Amino acid sequence: MVGAGLSGAVIGRHLAEAGHKITVLDSRDHIGGNCHTARDAETGVMVHVYGPHIFHTDDAEVWGYVNGFESFLPYKNRVKTTSLDPEGRRGVFSLPVNLHTINQFFGKTLRPEEAHEFITEEQADISITDPQTFEEQALRFVGRDLYEAFFKGYTIKQWGVAPSALPASILKRLPVRFNYDDNYFFHKYQGMPENGYTAMIEKILDHPGITVKLETVFDQSQAADYDHVFYSGPLDGYFDYQLGRLGYRTLDFERFTHQGDYQGCAVMNYGEEAVPYTRITEHKHFAPWENHDGSVCYREFSRAATPEDIPYYPIRQVEEKALLGEYVALAEQAEGVTFVGRLGTYRYLDMDVTIREALDTARGFLAAQENRAPVPAFFVAPL
Numbered sequence: 001m002v003g004a005g006l007s008g009a010v011i012g013r014h015l016a017e018a019g020h021k022i023t024v025l026d027s028r029d030h031i032g033g034n035c036h037t038a039r040d041a042e043t044g045v046m047v048h049v050y051g052p053h054i055f056h057t058d059d060a061e062v063w064g065y066v067n068g069f070e071s072f073l074p075y076k077n078r079v080k081t082t083s084l085d086p087e088g089r090r091g092v093f094s095l096p097v098n099l100h101t102i103n104q105f106f107g108k109t110l111r112p113e114e115a116h117e118f119i120t121e122e123q124a125d126i127s128i129t130d131p132q133t134f135e136e137q138a139l140r141f142v143g144r145d146l147y148e149a150f151f152k153g154y155t156i157k158q159w160g161v162a163p164s165a166l167p168a169s170i171l172k173r174l175p176v177r178f179n180y181d182d183n184y185f186f187h188k189y190q191g192m193p194e195n196g197y198t199a200m201i202e203k204i205l206d207h208p209g210i211t212v213k214l215e216t217v218f219d220q221s222q223a224a225d226y227d228h229v230f231y232s233g234p235l236d237g238y239f240d241y242q243l244g245r246l247g248y249r250t251l252d253f254e255r256f257t258h259q260g261d262y263q264g265c266a267v268m269n270y271g272e273e274a275v276p277y278t279r280i281t282e283h284k285h286f287a288p289w290e291n292h293d294g295s296v297c298y299r300e301f302s303r304a305a306t307p308e309d310i311p312y313y314p315i316r317q318v319e320e321k322a323l324l325g326e327y328v329a330l331a332e333q334a335e336g337v338t339f340v341g342r343l344g345t346y347r348y349l350d351m352d353v354t355i356r357e358a359l360d361t362a363r364g365f366l367a368a369q370e371n372r373a374p375v376p377a378f379f380v381a382p383l
């Protein structure tokens, strides 16, 4: 397994239980991949080192799987945003945009039907009949005021592109709730691992058939040492970037500490383009069952990844998809390797989807072996 994140851990565990001898390599000095959590030395707070991670899923098998390794405590993700109201005053609003946001933002006391009528008849720009871009789609759905306060600046900062350059398909339906539900996710199961994600992944990897080697970089030349390689590193990296680099956004985190409670919630977004960061995460609010006097926060900045940076979000615009197609063709010719996970398939994957795909991949591999069938380069097509 190249990578000791969720993909490598879950596939490795499943195959180890089936009797295989597994070696898990990771170039980092810790397991857990991007879900890694660690206690902050100064405050004792459990920190989501590579950005905030909330576990949410509708997949009962995956929920049962994670709970088999770590106890998950109830946690609802309720995000706030600081932005400018229609008069240009700074305020704190509820996200995703819901009835509370609308009433606060426009200084109204609307009921659900009234709010729906207000947004669709007074705010939405119905002169846009065939929206082509993200911007046009947002203006068509919610109108200029909400768009500028809650969608425009954040999108520009997060993706480094104007919403007028992004496709309309990003916003498929009206992104507004006409009730007071501010639970960020709709999923049936939601929670936080009591001792962090790394503790959970450590238990997944804890099997006599698994050996973990950290600070060990894998390259293609080592593939011959193993019967089969499951590669959860970057797809283009496996081929030494010979066709060019797939585009990613990376994140910079600026750590600061505070005595007491800095912002009163785990995640505060910043909608204004003039504020250079996208959000501030105050990690202790992810573990409300713990008590800490001190607090540690991360200001999060997003920018295009250079070769030296950690790749976070795949960009997947037209150009990247064309290059991805070329790498997929190369991968399909390679033997003895299966590309998995968010980097191996160049897709944004939530943790539950990563686990689902990892379980399916491990089962698919075992079935292929039993049937003496070839093992595919991808169990899930990246395109």
Ligand SMILES: Cc1cc2nc3c(=O)[nH]c(=O)nc-3n(C[C@H](O)[C@H](O)[C@H](O)COP(=O)(O)OP(=O)(O)OC[C@H]3O[C@@H](n4cnc5c(N)ncnc54)[C@H](O)[C@@H]3O)c2cc1C
Binding pocket: 002, 003, 004, 005, 006, 007, 008, 025, 026, 027, 028, 032, 033, 034, 035, 050, 051, 052, 053, 054, 055, 056, 216, 217, 218, 219, 232, 233, 234, 237, 251, 312, 313, 340, 341, 342, 343, 349, 350, 351, 352, 354
């Ligand atoms: C900012 C951010 C926030 C997120 N928030 C959420 C959330 O709230 N909820 C949710 O469900 N999901 C969230 N996710 C998604 C989650 O991080 C992924 O689902 C998960 O990390 C995917 O696991 P993985 O094993 O596929 O990849 P990774 O975690 O990236 O693991 C891959 C590992 O491979 C190693 N590696 C790569 N190349 C090599 C090599 N050549 N040699 C050795 N090792 C190598 C890397 O060091 C890394 O440790 C978030 C992601 C990001 C970026």
